[in-house]
Amino acid sequence: MAIVAPSLLAANFINLQAECDMLNKSVADWYHLDVMDGRFVPNISFGPMLIDFFRKATTKVCDVHLMIENPENYAEAFSNAGADHLTVHIEACTHLHRNLQQIKSLGMKAGVAINPHTPVSLLNDVLHDIDIVCIMSVNPGFGGQSFIPHSLTKIRDLRQLITDRSLPTLIEVDGGVTLENAAQIVEAGADVLVAGSSVFKSVDPIATIAALSKL
Ligand code: DX5
Numbered sequence: 111m112a113i114v115a116p117s118l119l120a121a122n123f124i125n126l127q128a129e130c131d132m133l134n135k136s137v138a139d140w141y142h143l144d145v146m147d148g149r150f151v152p153n154i155s156f157g158p159m160l161i162d163f164f165r166k167a168t169t170k171v172c173d174v175h176l177m178i179e180n181p182e183n184y185a186e187a188f189s190n191a192g193a194d195h196l197t198v199h200i201e202a203c204t205h206l207h208r209n210l211q212q213i214k215s216l217g218m219k220a221g222v223a224i225n226p227h228t229p230v231s232l233l234n235d236v237l238h239d240i241d242i243v244c245i246m247s248v249n250p251g252f253g254g255q256s257f258i259p260h261s262l263t264k265i266r267d268l269r270q271l272i273t274d275r276s277l278p279t280l281i282e283v284d285g286g287v288t289l290e291n292a293a294q295i296v297e298a299g300a301d302v303l304v305a306g307s308s309v310f311k312s313v314d315p316i317a318t319i320a321a322l323s324k325l
C-alpha cells in the first residue's frame with residue numbers, strides 16, 4: 111500500500127473548502143503543500159499563512175515541500191503554521207545537517223528533496239538523519255509536467271541504500287505521478303506518491319486517490 115499525498119498546487123483555489131472536504135473524505139494519508147519563492151524555482155506559490163488555513167481545514171498529515179532559498183529563516187514559521195513534515199532541497203542548503211537538526215528541534219519530521227540532476231549518492235553521509243527523501247521526478251517549480259523516466263533508477267538506488275542500512279527513511283516521489291506510471295514507481299521502491307494534476311484534474315479525485323493507495 112502506497113502513502114498518497116495529493117499536491118494542493120493543482121487544486122481549485124477559488125474553492126479550497128470543497129477541495130479540503132474531498133481530501134478529508136478520501137483515503138489520502140498526507141497532503142502535500144508546495145512553497146515556491148521565485149528564486150530557487152522560477153515560480154511563486156504560497157507561504158505559512160495559507161498553510162495555517164489548510165491545517166485547520168484538513169485532518170491529514172501536512173507535508174510541506176520548501177522550494178526556497180535560506181529555508182532556515184522560515185522553518186519556525188512553518189512549524190507554527192502546523193507543518194508535520196518540512197522538506198528542504200539539498201541544492202538550497204549549504205549546511206544541510208544543520209537544517210535537519212533545526213527542523214527536528216522544532217518537532218517536525220525532516221525531509222530532503224533532490225532535483226533530477228542530483229545523484230542519490232550525495233545523501234550518503236546524512237541519510238540516517240533524514241525521515242523522508244523526496245526524489246523530484248520533474249524539475250521543481252510547476253505542476254502538470256511529465257515524469258522523467260531516469261527517476262526510476264534513482265528510486266531503486268536509494269531503496270538499496272536504505273535497505274542495506276536498515277533505515278526507516280521513507281522515499282517520496284514528486285512530479286508527473288499518474289495512474290499509468292504509479293505501479294512502476296512503487297515497484298522501484300517508493301513509499302509515498304505525491305500526485306497533483308492526476309488527482310485534482312481527474313473526474314473522480316476520491317477514486318483516483320483510492321486507486322493510487324492500493325499500489
Ligand atoms: C513541483 C511540485 C510538485 C507538483 C506535482 O515543483 O513539487 O509537488 O505539485 O504536480 P504534478 O503531480 O501535477 O506533477
Ligand code: ZN
Nearest residue numbers: 142144175284
Ligand atoms: Zn512538491
